[in-house]
Amino acid sequence: MYPNWILQRAYLTPNRVGLTFEGKQWTFREIKEISILRAKQLNALGIEQGSRVAILGENDANTVFVMYACMHLQCEMVILNRRLTKRELAYQIDDAEVGTVLVNDRDLPLLPENVNFILFSEIEKSAWKPVEIRKEWSLDQTVSIMYTSGTTGFPKGVRQTAMNHQSNALASVLNIGLSENDVWLCAVPLFHISGFSILVRSLLYGNEVKLYRKFDPEPIAEDIASGRVTHISLVAVMLERILHVFEEKELRASPSFKLVLAGGGPFPIDYLKRAEERGMRVLQTYGMTETSSQTATLPAEDALRKIGSAGKPLFFNQIKILGAEGPYQEGEICIRGPHVTPGYVGRFEHNPSMIDGWLHTGDIGYLDEEGYLYVVDRRSDLIISGGENVYPAEVENVLMGHPAVKEAGVCGIEDATWGQVPIAFVVLKKDASIQEIIEYCSQHLAKYKVPKKVHIVDALPRNASNKLMRRKLKELLR
Amino acid sequence: MYPNWILQRAYLTPNRVGLTFEGKQWTFREIKEISILRAKQLNALGIEQGSRVAILGENDANTVFVMYACMHLQCEMVILNRRLTKRELAYQIDDAEVGTVLVNDRDLPLLPENVNFILFSEIEKSAWKPVEIRKEWSLDQTVSIMYTSGTTGFPKGVRQTAMNHQSNALASVLNIGLSENDVWLCAVPLFHISGFSILVRSLLYGNEVKLYRKFDPEPIAEDIASGRVTHISLVAVMLERILHVFEEKELRASPSFKLVLAGGGPFPIDYLKRAEERGMRVLQTYGMTETSSQTATLPAEDALRKIGSAGKPLFFNQIKILGAEGPYQEGEICIRGPHVTPGYVGRFEHNPSMIDGWLHTGDIGYLDEEGYLYVVDRRSDLIISGGENVYPAEVENVLMGHPAVKEAGVCGIEDATWGQVPIAFVVLKKDASIQEIIEYCSQHLAKYKVPKKVHIVDALPRNASNKLMRRKLKELLR
Structure with a gap:
């Protein structure tokens, strides 16, 4: 009994800009209209409501619209990593028993042979067939499926439900705050949870996403220095390249720039200090596909005091260190909360994702005496x-x-x-x-x-x- | 599987001030410690976990601590309106089958005869007995019960679950935003949902509540003018008295003051204009006990464009006008969402609160062509x-x-x-x-x-x- 995010957002703030890409802008009303049209076109092309599809596309506005169309149709989207080989993609498409792959035209060369597919250009040109767009969603429904490997070496398709995504977005806002002028720069891939979660937050928060096709340090540094954007998600190598531009051009982050959400493994302390010198606040976060992004994030007020820590859990989340009896004792990091996946699809469908209600990550870490998490070693030698x-x-x-x-x-x-x-x-x-x-x-x-x-x-x-x-x-x- | 709000907040931001009252301040760590102690003292005084108690107390820090202690014990709190007569209170205590009333000493004269009660001073002096404070709460649990009348003229005890309160606080933040420096002034009664919801938001958001024993326009005007507080909840008569002070002393709201959340019936347009002249942004809201406060609130960007409207529903909520086939058609306002009460206690326990999944409010209103709600007439000639x-x-x-x-x-x-x-x-x-x-x-x-x-x-x-x-x-x- 929760509203369809896209419809509700367009109802509440129709005239706010929701997406910017390569100089074009779309309000939430326009995003709703285009995504509904795409849903009707997909319906005409034989994509059934509630079916499982895969999406292969680089970061661009069309990829966003097709994803939202699938959300309207309540399709389970297997979001494919376009850096994979054809063999790897074929495994995922087969394992998830995907009927059709929706492919951005530019990514056609990446697609394995003998796979049913529809090009984005075909969708856009297609006639449409009416379809009833549900105004309400169940939080149990699977919105996205992303593959990640584990100890076995076989990639597992992780279900990410509406509840997982919604809980994460809400818990994050309780940590980092929100204002109506927030603009989140997305140069991380939409096929990763780090990128996809930026879209989810935008729908729930009503903020603009400035989407980049590729990571490009020069214009991104300009966006941060000018205050054109307020938030950005980065991995360490990206931050370093942005810092390089900042240092070369003697830039500083605009006072209206709020934070770098720093994921994908530990950030060298040197980067954090250089970022601080340039007026950029970097919040380290610890998350994974199984938790629909952030599980813990260093609270704003501790960003400098606890360098090297991944912070504390977000409000709805819990973390425990298996076997540890006190602070600083290392053990396996276990996670609990509404953001944890209910399980897998495909060959691992019957494997439990949790033990006694806790996700056992395989990562090793400890909590200090104040309860800050330190990740010592990534799972299975990740x-x-x-x-x-x-x-x-x-x-x-x-x-x-x-x-x-x-x-x-x-x-x-x-x-x-x-x-x-x-x-x-x-x-x-x-x-x-x-x-x-x-x-x-x-x-x-x-x-x-x-x-x-x-x-x-x-x-x-x-x-x-x-x-x-x-x-x-x-x-x-x- | 959601965390106990008080414990989680104290874990995440222990050193932030959570409560200010008559010159004293308490951090979230202190709030946790005092409320746990009170829970143990209540346990020693025979209050069982999960039982139903009533609370009678004016706005003060002790009332807050006793309420939080009851939340730790997962007691269902019947929060009594201290403006009622003894007969009216006796009806509620009897109807809800309350075992014990926890009474702020100053309110003892208000208490009806022949009622089991414990004074706050007795709790504070009591020995304590260990009790297991649950780290997790079910969202289905009833946190508070507040009485409200209806068409029948007999007050009904409305259940307000953890889900109701939490959904409302989260949906509100998506509308009005959040920053770590927010301070919410509470001079509305804690026994009303308008006041109690300020406490809930504080626990979820981690912001300070500046609590007033009584509404007192002079110091409150100072708080707004100096920027000591950023948010305040008011009813119309309070706003008028604050405006009077502002006009007399030629004050303006501080630029860091964010908004007046204006509930409890329509605000005269004259007040809104006078507030605007003094730099105060007033957001009209429509809510009721059955929806754990706000159902609709005028979004910030429409505060002036849509004067007289109660705005649009908060993100998780839906509103429909019964029987209306288009904009501007009047009908009964019906509400749906995770913030709507699951039902009543006492003699109305078996009366359904909803029809076909919708709360029928009895209020008459319409939606304009953009979906903004206008409340024309309150329920049952309220x-x-x-x-x-x-x-x-x-x-x-x-x-x-x-x-x-x-x-x-x-x-x-x-x-x-x-x-x-x-x-x-x-x-x-x-x-x-x-x-x-x-x-x-x-x-x-x-x-x-x-x-x-x-x-x-x-x-x-x-x-x-x-x-x-x-x-x-x-x-x-x-």
Whole structure:
């Protein structure tokens, strides 16, 4: 019995600008009208209400309208990561049993073969068929599905319900506040929860999203310096590039610029200090696909006092450290709240997402005596490269598929640009060149997952029960 | 699976001031500590977790702490209106089957006879008994019960759940925004939803409440002019008195003062214009006990363009006009949303609060072509006097209880100070003086409900089915 966000927002503040993209602007009334038209066109093209579709598109206004059209139709949107290989996309499309992929024309070359698809241009040109747009949504309905890997190395499709998204947006506003002039710059991908959640917040808050096709540090730095935008979501590598522009041009953030929401892994303290010198407040956040973005965010008043911390949970959320009996004791970070996914689709559909009502993240962390969260180690040796997650197990699975590879171990090493990059260690069963192995990976894995270096070794570090000890891999470099 | 608001707020922002009262301040950590202590003391005094209690107390810090203690104990709080007579209070205490009334010492003289009670001073002096404070609340739990009359003239105890309160606070923030420096001045009674909802918002938002024991225009005007507070909830008569101080002293609202939330019936346009001249933004709101305060509020950007309107629904709420087929058609205002009460306690427990999922308010209104609500006539000829609701049927019931009164009709007339005041028309069956009848009413009714004038007439205006036509009563004055 909650209102359809798009209709309600257009009813409440029809004349406010909701979206800006490449010089064009759309009010919430226009966004409603276009998204309803697209819903009717999708209906004419055979997309049924409540069905499951996939979306493949870069950041642009058309992608937003098609997403909103799917929301009107209450379709479950599998939002595809356009950095993946065709093989990886084919896995997700197959696993989620998607009927049709809606594809931005420019992304057609990314699409795997033998997949039902409709181009955005076809939707836009299509006739339309009337469809009853529901004025109310159930909070249980799945709005989006995003794939993320885990300990298994097989990507799992995570359900993100209306409740998950709505709770997150509301809890965030209780932390960072809201004013009617807020403008959120989105240069993170819409296919990530960091980007998609900017759209959700815009519908609930009634604020403008300034959408960028690509991350482009020069104009973004201008937007921050001029006060054209008030909020931006960034990963570390992006902040560094913006800081570079700020320093080169001797810019300062406008006083009306409010904050950088800093996700996708830890930010070097040096970046935070440089940002502070330029008048930019950076709020570190800890979140994941399974929690529809932020679980914890450093409150505004603690941004400088607790550098390195991911803050405290947002108002509706709870965090506990498994097994810890007091502050500073490390353990697995467990999460509870209305923002936690109810579960998965596809082959993991019957796997529980929670144990005793808590999401066990696999990440290691501790709480200090005031209850601030510090993330010590990402789950399953997760490597975060430029804000993208790389799961060692997934890369190892691919390596082991190569006919010459007997064993494989993958870990991350520090990288000045990307934070981390993956490298691999392999034990061979027959001759193969490193070049050949890397090429093999490129065919199977998104570029950011391909090991930057492959080392051929005699044996991998294993524990007594023969389990790979990924944290010891780096020692082989010496 | 939502966190206990008081614990979570104290965890997230322990050092922020949450409450100011008569020169003293309490941080959220202190509020948590005191309220937990009070909960343990109440436990020692025999108040069981989950039981139903009543609270009778004026606006002061102790009342807040006792209310929060009851929330920790998950008691259902019947919050008593201290302007009522002993008879009226006794009815509510009896109807709600309240075990114990928790009474602020200064209000002991207001308490009816033969009622179990504990004084606040006894609680504060009491030993304590350990009690498990639940860290999580179910949103279905009833937090507060407030009595309101209706067409029947018998006050009904309205359940206000955690969901009702939380939804209202969240939807309000999406309308009016939030910043960490917000301070809400509370000079409306905590026993009204207008006052109690300020406390709820404070816990969710983490903002300070500056609480006044009584409405006092001089210091309140100073708070607004100096920027000491940013928000205030007012009824019309209060705003007029503040404006009077502003005009006399040639004050202007501080630029950091954000808004007056203007409830309890329509505000004269003259007040709104005078407020605007003094730099005060007034947002008219439409709400009631059954909706845990605001249902609709005029959005900030329309405050001047749509004077006289109660605005649009808050984000989660829906409004429809029963029977209306288009804009400007008048009909009964019906409301839907997570803020609507699930029902009543006491003798009306089994009366449904909703019809087909909609609360039928009995109020008459219309929507304009943009969907702005205009309230034309309050339910059941409701009279709003100084922000307090007076139900004609309730006053008529009392009048008919007088041995000389055969028939009675009550309506409101305009009043320069209170907006409206009730007057009565009676048909006598034996001789009685007007003085005598008014005194009789004073024994049975709160002061603001007692008819300011009683007219003895030969007959009351009735329709064909002999139903009293209250709107025609005024014609008898000619």
